[in-house]
Amino acid sequence: MRKTAAPECKVFPIRLPAPFPAPHRRARMAESGKKKPGESRSDKTGATGNPQRSEGSAGATINRGAHMKKLFAALLLSAIPALAIPTSSWAQGTGDVAAGKKLWDGNELFCKNCHGRDGEGAFGPDLAGRGLSPAEFLKAVRKPWGVMPAFTDAQLSDAEATNLAAYFATLQKVAEPGAWRVPVADNAPHGQQVYMSQGCAQCHGATFDMPRATFGGKAATYNDLRDLVYTHTDFMPKFEEVRPGQRLRMGNFNPLRIPESEIHEIYNWAHDDLGFRPQLAAQYTSTGGTSYALNVTNNGETGKGLTASGVVIDVMVPAGATVTGTTGAGYKGVHMDEKMKGNVAEWQVPKLAPKDAQAFTISFSQAPANPADLKGAIRWAKPAPKTGPNMDALNFALRPAAGGGGAANRTAQ
Ligand code: HEC
Numbered sequence: 001m002r003k004t005a006a007p008e009c010k011v012f013p014i015r016l017p018a019p020f021p022a023p024h025r026r027a028r029m030a031e032s033g034k035k036k037p038g039e040s041r042s043d044k045t046g047a048t049g050n051p052q053r054s055e056g057s058a059g060a061t062i063n064r065g066a067h068m069k070k071l072f073a074a075l076l077l078s079a080i081p082a083l084a085i086p087t088s089s090w091a092q093g094t095g096d097v098a099a100g101k102k103l104w105d106g107n108e109l110f111c112k113n114c115h116g117r118d119g120e121g122a123f124g125p126d127l128a129g130r131g132l133s134p135a136e137f138l139k140a141v142r143k144p145w146g147v148m149p150a151f152t153d154a155q156l157s158d159a160e161a162t163n164l165a166a167y168f169a170t171l172q173k174v175a176e177p178g179a180w181r182v183p184v185a186d187n188a189p190h191g192q193q194v195y196m197s198q199g200c201a202q203c204h205g206a207t208f209d210m211p212r213a214t215f216g217g218k219a220a221t222y223n224d225l226r227d228l229v230y231t232h233t234d235f236m237p238k239f240e241e242v243r244p245g246q247r248l249r250m251g252n253f254n255p256l257r258i259p260e261s262e263i264h265e266i267y268n269w270a271h272d273d274l275g276f277r278p279q280l281a282a283q284y285t286s287t288g289g290t291s292y293a294l295n296v297t298n299n300g301e302t303g304k305g306l307t308a309s310g311v312v313i314d315v316m317v318p319a320g321a322t323v324t325g326t327t328g329a330g331y332k333g334v335h336m337d338e339k340m341k342g343n344v345a346e347w348q349v350p351k352l353a354p355k356d357a358q359a360f361t362i363s364f365s366q367a368p369a370n371p372a373d374l375k376g377a378i379r380w381a382k383p384a385p386k387t388g389p390n391m392d393a394l395n396f397a398l399r400p401a402a403g404g405g406g407a408a409n410r411t412a413q
């Protein structure tokens with residue numbers, strides 16, 4: 001379950017990634033300001049920087065309350081003409097609602113990680129029922145107002161953006177925007193806070209696992225990270241092999257919103273506080289009946305990539321089934337595993353250097369009652385995170401049969 005963290009950033013009172021310039025939101029903020037006229041707001045931090053808000057007498061407080069009331073009334077009035085237009089009138093003519101829904105619900109865009117599964121809002125603002133016109137929608141995607149990365153035409157075409165706008169116009173507006181998908185831990189190290197506040201964690205998880213592995217496989221530098229963030233759509237295909245025609249799901253970040261100093265902090269956190277990971281990969285596939293193959297590789301570059309040592313490979317034994325046969329060196333049998341909450345079959349491999357590959361097979365007595373039980377995890381003793389507990393693991397699940405679209409993982413962890 002997600003924690004109900006307020007979207008306003010707890011960590012950085014100065015850099016606010018979540019509040020947005022949307023008029024509705026301003027109206028809501030104005031309303032809450034009206035409800036608590038006596039509160040001395042953020043005059044001390046100077047975050048709102050409104051010189052008219054001076055501390056002091058009751059008179060000033062009353063004036064401020066009256067001022068807020070007027071402001072709110074003005075905002076309401078200005079909103080009326082917009083509200084009078086049924087939001088779906090343009091949508092039906094200009095966008096393909098079904099195509100928009102299909103695109104949003106699919107796996108090609110990662111917008112959901114920030115805007116919520118149904119556009120209910122999360123790290124980014126709610127989109128459902130907000131009545132954004134295609135032009136407003138497109139502007140936000142190509143020239144984002146704030147911390148959101150920009151998406152190119154190859155990532156989301158004008159027509160597709162129009163379809164998304166049409167789809168969101170058919171949805172009910174939410175009473176309250178949703179919580180961040182990956183909340184900020186209160187005591188996170190500074191570099192991790194920067195990483196969180198810029199929205200990276202919403203796709204890459206709290207500990208940046210996937211990039212730390214690729215970086216560990218290539219001994220990647222600060223410049224690599226900078227280029228992957230600012231010019232992602234140009235640099236990513238040069239940095240790593242990308243399937244031809246694959247839509248890149250991360251956008252290009254704006255140097256004015258995430259300055260180089262912050263990218264340095266993210267790099268230092270990933271490199272010095274945590275450390276890079278070995279670039280391990282696992283492919284778990286069906287070989288027919290109740291038999292499965294697991295191929296584990298170290299995809300790091302020879303001479304550059306990190307070697308994993310003390311590697312432990314756990315394959316879950318589906319509830320009700322037993323193991324009827326295995327192949328592959330280092331098999332240690334079946335035991336109950338706390339982390340997997342069930343029985344696992346375990347192999348131990350002393351070392352996996354770049355380009356090493358190990359093949360394993362396993363057969364079960366019966367088909368799993370729950371196909372989600374076809375999964376496992378790889379852990380390694382070294383290299384371990386330089387600070388904090390060792391949570392590093394590579395989780396894997398059965399790859400869907402051909403046509404299933406390959407890695408069906410919605411996140412980029
Ligand atoms: C890293 C998180 C993140 C991702 C990923 C993201 N957004 Fe956003 N989005 C935001 C934030 C934050 C805002 C508020 C303005 C800003 O920061 O640019 C926003 C604003 C918007 C708005 C304007 C909303 C308004 O109230 O005016 C639209 C439309 C939008 N995003 C669409 C998209 C689409 C489509 C995608 C995927 C192609 C996407 N976003 C991906 C975080 C994100």
Ligand code: HEC
Pocket residue numbers: 110111113198199200201202203204210211214215225228229236240247248249250251253258266411412
């Ligand atoms: C919308 C989700 C999303 C957000 C937000 C996001 N990324 Fe990514 N990132 C991805 C995906 C997906 C990839 C793989 C390439 C692609 O599809 O664009 C990627 C690739 C990368 C890579 C290349 C690593 C590799 O394994 O090849 C780095 C480094 C990276 N991201 C860093 C960041 C940083 C730093 C931030 C925040 C400033 C960030 N990302 C924000 C989704 C995201």
